Amino acid sequence: MSRAIVVDEPGVFRLVRRETQEPGRGEVRIRVAAAGICMSDREVYQGHRDADYVRYPVVPGHEWSGTVEAVGEGVDPALAGRKTVAEGFRACGVCERCREGDTNLCTRGYDETGFTLPGAFADHLTVPARLLHPLPDDADLRAAALLEPAAVIAAAVRAGASRPGERIAVVGAGTLGLLAVQLLAAHSPAVLTAIDPRESRAQQALSFGADEARAPEEAVAHAGRYDLVVETAGAPTTAQDACLLARRGGRVVLTGMFAPGAAGIDPVRLSLSQLTVRSVFGASSSAWADAVRAFGIGLLDPAPLITHEYPLERFGEAIALVGSGDPKAGKVLLRP
Known part of the structure; x- marks a missing residue:
């Protein structure tokens, strides 16, 4: 079984339990280690995000890190067990913007993990393997959850x-x-x-x-x-x-x-x-690569930004803290 936070509509959420999803062709299933909560997630919860950039009901969570737990057909089995992060934008890879490297500006239309597609406020997350950015074996997965804003x-x-x-x-x-x-x-x-x-x-x-x-x-x-x-x-x-x-x-x-x-x-x-x-709107694949590289060699250390960590069951407290104005609140993590 796998748990997830589902925001059914603005201001309404629930913790659900469901069967663990098997990855499809070209996909991997991630065991989520940590997921950051940012103001965009608060906007989703409160209903303040532009309607073109959210789809309810939704499992939020676009800043995350984890470990590859299972791979689908056509995916390199060697990825199983790897620590990783992944891009959130589901770019087509073939339009003019994607061909020029601006995968965050894909003209096919907007789709992003945690906003229009299931995100990481959950025990597990399924994403296309092509979006993965594997991390060193000794990577701190708490800190790595902040690689999405680092890519921006x-x-x-x-x-x-x-x-x-x-x-x-x-x-x-x-x-x-x-x-x-x-x-x-x-x-x-x-x-x-x-x-x-x-x-x-x-x-x-x-x-x-x-x-x-x-x-x-x-x-x-x-x-x-x-x-x-x-x-x-x-x-x-x-x-x-x-x-x-x-x-x-x-x-x-x-x-x-x-x-x-x-x-x-x-x-x-x-x-x-x-x-x-x-x-800047999000991050292209190349910007993700820059951030992951900087993290891997120690130029980037997001760990000191983390001030609070909560289990999924305390999502309500965690989302209330984000944007509350509490001077002691930095980056807030959910730890499934």
Whole structure:
């Protein structure tokens, strides 16, 4: 038997028990070790996610790690027993976007583990074997559950094209922001500044490799200073703020998921300052490979971000904690 959290509709969930699914052709069954809860999962639970990007009833859980428990027909038997993570987007692999490497922008249509397809808030998860990114045998599966947000940040680092010796700012010191600090620190910046209104979070960024930690009101004095600004917060003004921090000819990468009504980016500043602005939606296969590689060689260590762990039976407590504003709450995991 296998347990899973099913969100039937916004605000309504149940813990179900059902027969363990056998993997089909080209699939593997994963024994889930840990699954992270992020604000997107809270949006699914509360009913705030865009209707085109969720399908009820759904088993949430798109940030996860586990071990291959069984393989289906046509899958290499050697994968059985391997620690692994996997991409969430179910890209077709043949459209123009996929052929160019942008598998997260597949034109076939949106399908993603934990949003429109069963996710990892469960004992077991079945996914196509082609999406797996196997991990080293000694990998910490608790930490590896954060490789999905790390892949998003790897995509942002690629988009930002950071170079050694540049001045870089990271706006937001949540999970994405602190992972960004870790990865960008490995690029040998001249200065790496973390910006967050929460002093404890901004200070935590120093232990992740930032040179400076500033509150937003302090950062205003450094407008036009940075070669690259990576925005990770998705707050109402952070896209606008990120563009103000960038120097003329600088680069801005937006990774936060913004709600309708967020402050717009001044087109006059864009044109006169000749800014390059990129956005990131999920992560391509190549960005996943970057994140897994960085994790495997120790450049990326998400473990210090984890503050709370709950069993499936306490999902209600766990989802309430995420986004509660509790200053002691970092990354929250479910441990089936």
